[in-house]
Amino acid sequence: MSRYQQADSEATATLIARLSPQIFQFFLAQVRDRSLAEDLLQDFWLRVHKARHTYRASEPLLPWVFAIARRTKVDQYRRTRNIKSHEFQVEELPETVARAPEQKRTLALTELLRTLPAAQRETIWLLKVSGLSLEEVARATGSSVGAVKQRAHRAYEKLRKVFGERT
């Protein structure tokens, strides 16, 4: 990251290659649309580029990165909401989502997380899938460690209940 700040193109390419998969999965879990998740990833990197001077080498990288990713997602949500409020559907569209076999595990995971409210889903994803610590999730989401713990606990309770009903 420090080399990216010093305009090292090789370091920039490495950073993009290393971080993109994780960020992409984060977006995919929220929007469940591959093309939109890729658009978000691109938007996210442009924001990272604008914000790169705000990163300090003494601070952890992942909360900084996920805070920007979260903001990108929020802006996309608002943009979509604005567009939807100005649109009306002229005819019924057919369901065209074909699920590729390699997506099965992701779908199981996103199906599982879909039962949760957005804030809990995001917390569980950051904690369990992206592997951030409680402190890092608190930093990324701009909340306290206590609030993160509470959200994670509630999410876990709900997931247990959902699986209790299904099995």
Next chain:
Amino acid sequence: MNDEELRRLLTQGPEIPPGEQRLAEIRDRLTSRLTPVHALPSNPVLIAFALAGFALICLLGTMYGGQKGWHALNLAQGIIYFGVFLLLAVLFAIAMVDQLIPGTRRRIRPGWLMGGGALLLVALAPVLFERFDVNRFVARGIHCLEFGTVCAAVGGVLSFFLIRRGFLISPLQAAALTGCFAGLAGVTALGLVCPQLNAPHILVWHFGTIAIGTAAGALIGLVMEWRASQKEN
């Protein structure tokens, strides 16, 4: 499914990678516009800048309006009144600087700070100032509100130069905090200038500056949020 299976499913993670073509596109866009940047100064330096702006507003205010307010207060009133302003200015500066850097530890929650600060000031005025005279309330007060608002506006402009150096994750919160901080600078300048030690006057016409600053900041923040959600990169 038991807890362990649930935990395993969550930690396994998905396996869909982003498209190679899209990654190449991102890489090309970013590397084509690479220029070296300096990292932001440390938080204490940024807080010191914010507080220097605060002090400058007070100084300019007294240069223009005099120091009758300061001389009208007794020592205990002066220490408590301006001590509270100074304490709030430091807390607001810390909260404001926290907004500049994504993923930073939030040491002070902005909502709590604004709510707590408002309650403290509302409780402080009747305790410190025992006169409750409302004679020529509007005629005497409107000039104070004007003066405080002008000072707050200058403070807001100075603070804007600071916050534009950062990357705002929550423009609404950041702008409201900045407006509140600027309003506080205006109130402090008013406290030094205005000799009317009258609780209703101070509550409405002095502290009204903070309300105006916060509202203006929140409005600017809303516009910033709206613009960010409209922008397509």
